[in-house]
Amino acid sequence: MPINSFTDYPMSWKPDRDALKRPLYLSLALLLEYDITNGFLAPGTKLPPQRELADFLDVNFTTITRAYKVCELKGLIYAVTGSGTFVSPNAARSITISKDKISSECIDLGFVASFEQTNPIVAVAAKRVMEKSYLEQLFDYNDPTGKPHHKIAGLNWMSAFGIQADIENMAIVSGAQNALAITLLALFEPGNRIAVDIYTYANFIEISKMFRIKLVPIPGDEYGMLPNELENQCLQLDVHGVFLMPSCSNPTSVMIPENRKKELAAIIRKHNLILIEDDIHAFLTAGIIENYGQPMFQLLPEQTVYICSTSKSICSGLRVAYIVFCDAFKEKIIKAIFNINVKTSSLDAEIITELILSGKANAIVEEKRQLAQSANHLFTEFFPRPLHTGHPLSFYRWIPISDNVNASRMESYFLNKGIRVFHSDRFLSGASTKDNFLRIALASTNSMEELQRGLKILKENLGKNTDV
Amino acid sequence: MPINSFTDYPMSWKPDRDALKRPLYLSLALLLEYDITNGFLAPGTKLPPQRELADFLDVNFTTITRAYKVCELKGLIYAVTGSGTFVSPNAARSITISKDKISSECIDLGFVASFEQTNPIVAVAAKRVMEKSYLEQLFDYNDPTGKPHHKIAGLNWMSAFGIQADIENMAIVSGAQNALAITLLALFEPGNRIAVDIYTYANFIEISKMFRIKLVPIPGDEYGMLPNELENQCLQLDVHGVFLMPSCSNPTSVMIPENRKKELAAIIRKHNLILIEDDIHAFLTAGIIENYGQPMFQLLPEQTVYICSTSKSICSGLRVAYIVFCDAFKEKIIKAIFNINVKTSSLDAEIITELILSGKANAIVEEKRQLAQSANHLFTEFFPRPLHTGHPLSFYRWIPISDNVNASRMESYFLNKGIRVFHSDRFLSGASTKDNFLRIALASTNSMEELQRGLKILKENLGKNTDV
DNA sequence: GCATTTGTTCCTTTACATTTG
DNA sequence: TCAAATGTAAAGGAACAAATG
Numbered sequence: 014m015p016i017n018s019f020t021d022y023p024m025s026w027k028p029d030r031d032a033l034k035r036p037l038y039l040s041l042a043l044l045l046e047y048d049i050t051n052g053f054l055a056p057g058t059k060l061p062p063q064r065e066l067a068d069f070l071d072v073n074f075t076t077i078t079r080a081y082k083v084c085e086l087k088g089l090i091y092a093v094t095g096s097g098t099f100v101s102p103n104a105a106r107s108i109t110i111s112k113d114k115i116s117s118e119c120i121d122l123g124f125v126a127s128f129e130q131t132n133p134i135v136a137v138a139a140k141r142v143m144e145k146s147y148l149e150q151l152f153d154y155n156d157p158t159g160k161p162h163h164k165i166a167g168l169n170w171m172s173a174f175g176i177q178a179d180i181e182n183m184a185i186v187s188g189a190q191n192a193l194a195i196t197l198l199a200l201f202e203p204g205n206r207i208a209v210d211i212y213t214y215a216n217f218i219e220i221s222k223m224f225r226i227k228l229v230p231i232p233g234d235e236y237g238m239l240p241n242e243l244e245n246q247c248l249q250l251d252v253h254g255v256f257l258m259p260s261c262s263n264p265t266s267v268m269i270p271e272n273r274k275k276e277l278a279a280i281i282r283k284h285n286l287i288l289i290e291d292d293i294h295a296f297l298t299a300g301i302i303e304n305y306g307q308p309m310f311q312l313l314p315e316q317t318v319y320i321c322s323t324s325k326s327i328c329s330g331l332r333v334a335y336i337v338f339c340d341a342f343k344e345k346i347i348k349a350i351f352n353i354n355v356k357t358s359s360l361d362a363e364i365i366t367e368l369i370l371s372g373k374a375n376a377i378v379e380e381k382r383q384l385a386q387s388a389n390h391l392f393t394e395f396f397p398r399p400l401h402t403g404h405p406l407s408f409y410r411w412i413p414i415s416d417n418v419n420a421s422r423m424e425s426y427f428l429n430k431g432i433r434v435f436h437s438d439r440f441l442s443g444a445s446t447k448d449n450f451l452r453i454a455l456a457s458t459n460s461m462e463e464l465q466r467g468l469k470i471l472k473e474n475l476g477k478n479t480d481v
Numbered sequence: 482m483p484i485n486s487f488t489d490y491p492m493s494w495k496p497d498r499d500a501l502k503r504p505l506y507l508s509l510a511l512l513l514e515y516d517i518t519n520g521f522l523a524p525g526t527k528l529p530p531q532r533e534l535a536d537f538l539d540v541n542f543t544t545i546t547r548a549y550k551v552c553e554l555k556g557l558i559y560a561v562t563g564s565g566t567f568v569s570p571n572a573a574r575s576i577t578i579s580k581d582k583i584s585s586e587c588i589d590l591g592f593v594a595s596f597e598q599t600n601p602i603v604a605v606a607a608k609r610v611m612e613k614s615y616l617e618q619l620f621d622y623n624d625p626t627g628k629p630h631h632k633i634a635g636l637n638w639m640s641a642f643g644i645q646a647d648i649e650n651m652a653i654v655s656g657a658q659n660a661l662a663i664t665l666l667a668l669f670e671p672g673n674r675i676a677v678d679i680y681t682y683a684n685f686i687e688i689s690k691m692f693r694i695k696l697v698p699i700p701g702d703e704y705g706m707l708p709n710e711l712e713n714q715c716l717q718l719d720v721h722g723v724f725l726m727p728s729c730s731n732p733t734s735v736m737i738p739e740n741r742k743k744e745l746a747a748i749i750r751k752h753n754l755i756l757i758e759d760d761i762h763a764f765l766t767a768g769i770i771e772n773y774g775q776p777m778f779q780l781l782p783e784q785t786v787y788i789c790s791t792s793k794s795i796c797s798g799l800r801v802a803y804i805v806f807c808d809a810f811k812e813k814i815i816k817a818i819f820n821i822n823v824k825t826s827s828l829d830a831e832i833i834t835e836l837i838l839s840g841k842a843n844a845i846v847e848e849k850r851q852l853a854q855s856a857n858h859l860f861t862e863f864f865p866r867p868l869h870t871g872h873p874l875s876f877y878r879w880i881p882i883s884d885n886v887n888a889s890r891m892e893s894y895f896l897n898k899g900i901r902v903f904h905s906d907r908f909l910s911g912a913s914t915k916d917n918f919l920r921i922a923l924a925s926t927n928s929m930e931e932l933q934r935g936l937k938i939l940k941e942n943l944g945k946n947t948d949v
Numbered sequence: 950g951c952a953t954t955t956g957t958t959c960c961t962t963t964a965c966a967t968t969t970g
Numbered sequence: 971t972c973a974a975a976t977g978t979a980a981a982g983g984a985a986c987a988a989a990t991g
Contacts, residue, residue, distance in 0.1 A: 037981055074982090075957095107812075112623055132618075190819075215817070219819075330620035330824075351577045351578075352662065353821065473991060507959095589978065
């Protein structure tokens with residue numbers, strides 16, 4: 014029975030006792046989900062402590078634990094022992110980022126495309142593929158993990174980034190996101206934990222939610238995730254994996270230097286984590302950036318799933334990525350590939366292969382690099398101060414902002430001004446922070462002129478958007 | 482403390498008490514998984530009852546419940562209230578079916594391909610696509626759910642099967658299996674139950690396991706799933722969905738007649754299930770088979786996810802399927818598409834579209850139908866008696882066998898004889914049965930002559946494979 | 950620095966439903 | 971027909987761990 018009085022300290026959430034049906038915990042979880050998705054409980058709201066709410070509802074406190082857990086696995090709330098339970102920053106909305114649904118008058122500085130101006134080169138390669146004597150063999154079920162010459166071309170391509178692997182330890186999949194889905198399905202289970210940067214790839218956050226995998230946010234500095242912070246979490250929690258983009262993290266554009274990679278690798282090895290290394294930006298880094306060494310896969314080949322997509326470097330529409338793994342992961346990953354994809358289109362893989370073998374892929378990369386350089390140069394003209402560290406050729410920039418309205422309103426405000434930008438809350442893997450940033454995509458406009466117009470709008474309206 | 486004596490009635494599984502660590506249930510689940518995957522516990526073995534094992538290990542019986550549940554969600558075991566807990570038929574091996582890993586001397590009557598002899602027509606269409614003025618636009622991130630003209634062609638294609646839908650209620654995905662993965666991820670949660678035929682599509686069983694979705698086997702007859710059996714299960718359990726292939730079930734080749742569809746639809750409506758309708762064989766049925774009416778989607782548009790792959794009908798290597806859904810499912814499905822695929826290759830979709838709009842897709846279908854007719858005709862020459870009912874143009878046949886050795890040994894036996902066939906155990910959604918069948922693929926050989934050789938080997942060796 | 954607050958984990962208790970004989 | 975066997979589901983209890991003040 015209730016023993017406290019709640020009149021003096023009203024609880025942030027008072028579910029209707031009479032609305033509860035058996036099973037109590039599910040009924041309660043549904044009520045909570047309803048109130049969050051309908052905006053009655055704003056992001057960041059502290060929910061009543063388990064024992065207090067249990068007292069109020071006259072149930073055992075572990076019933077509240079269960080109800081809260083259902084919502085936590087859906088990503089609606091998060092809990093911190095000692096502090097309380099809070100509504101997630103992105104609880105009420107999907108943060109999935111895609112090219113869909115944006116008005117044509119709007120300049121897109123949100124979604125990160127890949128300087129699509131290079132696609133005429135792809136068209137030429139596609140036409141050359143049509144002359145192949147074995148063209149028809151690209152249209153059947155054979156070679157579900159990739160034809161041997163596709164795989165060899167992939168290994169060849171990745172060797173420039175420092176990857177040494179055998180044809181037996183790789184497969185062709187349909188893009189980096191597809192590779193992440195496959196990896197999570199193959200090697201993780203619902204309830205497993207993966208360590209990530211505090212700000213990380215939004216679609217990785219979303220797919221983790223969908224697979225009921227918990228993310229453990231690890232603080233970082235200008236050189237990336239902090240090894241001792243990772244170690245702390247591993248000592249406290251049962252962490253199964255870690256997700257990193259060492260060549261150029263998304264969204265922060267942080268590049269992890271070699272010594273930091275080694276420190277992180279030591280922790281990852283010590284705690285036997287599975288490292289998911291998304292190296293989609295390798296082509297902007299390996300052989301380009303001074304002192305760049307090698308992917309972390311080479312440091313931890315037995316514990317790493319290395320993902321190398323060609324979407325950003327070669328062609329975004331063909332959906333081809335390479336996934337590299339050790340023998341221990343092989344069977345599980347290939348099974349997941351069969352169950353999610355059956356196979357990746359051999360035609361798409363053939364065109365990518367043609368581009369690689371003919372050297373045109375390198376020409377594309379060179380052109381994209383120059384476009385990236387120009388775009389970054391343009392960006393620094395608008396935002397000259399050293400607002401950030403990060404990769405000099407990044408396809409996006411990460412800027413701190415003083416505006417402190419909520420993320421949705423911020424994004425809407427800029428949409429109304431004619432540009433789409435993404436607020437840092439979209440990329441939050443855990444609790445809200447005081448800091449606010451914007452991620453500005455540089456690779457998605459049709460021209461530098463359009464990018465310039467977009468950046469102008471951004472600069473003119475930054476800082477004007479502050480609540481009380 | 483233990484109160485019974487176990488010497489007289491030895492338990493089928495006696496885990497080592499001292500090997501248990503805390504948490505007990507996880508430790509126990511791991512032991513069980515190890516003993517099953519390493520063959521110490523054969524498929525079909527009855528495990529000790531929860532209370533008996535609890536007594537033996539001196540723990541509470543719900544601790545056993547939890548340990549068993551972990552293994553059940555992994556598909557290793559299944560439990561029947563009142564009867565006991567049993568090792569699953571396919572616990573120790575992956576039943577995922579793919580084109581991978583088969584020696585080249587072997588005639589493949591296992592994996593169901595799609596009479597790949599029609600692929601030269603696809604090659605011609607691919608070349609024509611290269612002449613399109615908008616070719617380059619097929620290589621970017623745009624239109625992640627499909628370009629409008631791709632979708633319109635898809636609706637056009639499906640209209641021949643009786644589908645009426647709006648362009649807003651469909652998307653292009655990368656094949657039927659991909660569509661199933663997307664549907665399960667979008668609309669179901671771990672622990673949910675989906676009703677299926679006792680024998681069902683093996684890769685659906687596998688992906689359900691991976692997503693921790695429980696399958697509820699429903700008995701059927703020559704006209705498909707029995708409505709009253711479905712109703713019974715819905716009354717007893719919380720069933721969330723049902724998976725059907727009404728045009729031609731895999732592996733049984735059963736075609737559901739119109740009145741049965743209506744009866745099933747009534748139950749599905751009454752219990753508000755989500756129907757997953759895999760209509761990959763529509764092209765062999767709609768407009769071909771007498772008295773064929775329409776897909777179940779048209780009976781239950783608000784509750785059905787309709788999946789129409791072009792892999793079997795047009796081209797297997799291009800990985801294009803259409804997925805049709807109501808408004809209520811739309812947001813979730815599109816989010817799942819973004820998180821698993823980002824998008825499907827627009828080039829692949831364009832080639833399929835070209836084939837459809839030029840009428841060549843119909844020519845391919847006509848050729849495949851004729852090949853299917855020849856193959857079925859050949860089959861009946863070898864197996865003349867009415868061994869089965871089922872679709873007359875099916876790409877595979879389902880035959881009862883008297884041989885009663887276990888599934889793996891049976892398949893190995895035939896592999897040694899030079900043909901690959903699949904035993905019915907691969908397709909079991911639940912408990913083992915006394916009956917044994919083989920699924921014989923007719924659409925995977927390079928020629929009718931090769932099929933004939935394969936069927937000859939099959940016939941010569943059937944029935945010779947019986948233990949004791 | 951330690952008591953308090955708060956969340957986590959897992960085992961136990963209780964009630965119940967189905968199958969079998 | 972009904973009791974026994976067997977599995978299922980939810981909620982309670984107890985011990986623990988982290989963060990707070």
